[in-house]
Amino acid sequence: MTSDCLFCRIVAGEIPATVVHETDATLAFRDIAPQAPVHVLVVPKAHYTDVAELAKADPTLAGQVLAAGAAVADTEGLTQDGFRVIFNVGEHGGQEVFHVHAHVLGGRPLGPMVSS
Ligand code: 5GP
Numbered sequence: 001m002t003s004d005c006l007f008c009r010i011v012a013g014e015i016p017a018t019v020v021h022e023t024d025a026t027l028a029f030r031d032i033a034p035q036a037p038v039h040v041l042v043v044p045k046a047h048y049t050d051v052a053e054l055a056k057a058d059p060t061l062a063g064q065v066l067a068a069g070a071a072v073a074d075t076e077g078l079t080q081d082g083f084r085v086i087f088n089v090g091e092h093g094g095q096e097v098f099h100v101h102a103h104v105l106g107g108r109p110l111g112p113m114v115s116s
């Protein structure tokens, strides 16, 4: 738990979020500014800055985040038509919250993978 980390505070229940899936190690909740009809963030409950740090430190937990994302896609009805999973990393990746999170997006065709 990092007290000044937004997603640690959501995991701790200090900041409200609309939770759609939870395991012992992960939490999934709706993005506050959705970019698609379904836009869910999946985080490990433990604090890691980004997916590279997580993968290096705890590959099992990284797999649990991916499995939770797949479960969310299933329960949100995205599996048949498809969906996108994004990890933004660092400045060029457009990362704004430095607690690793997978974006699970779907519910409409999502267009090109990058905007420019
Ligand atoms: P990033 O740019 O770091 O990959 O994505 C951060 C995401 O967190 C953004 O899509 C943003 O809308 C979302 N976000 C920022 N603050 C909050 C919040 O307080 N609650 C929720 N549910 N999402 C947030």
Ligand code: ZN
Pocket: 002, 005, 006, 007, 008, 009, 046, 047, 048, 098, 099
């Ligand atoms: Zn955190």
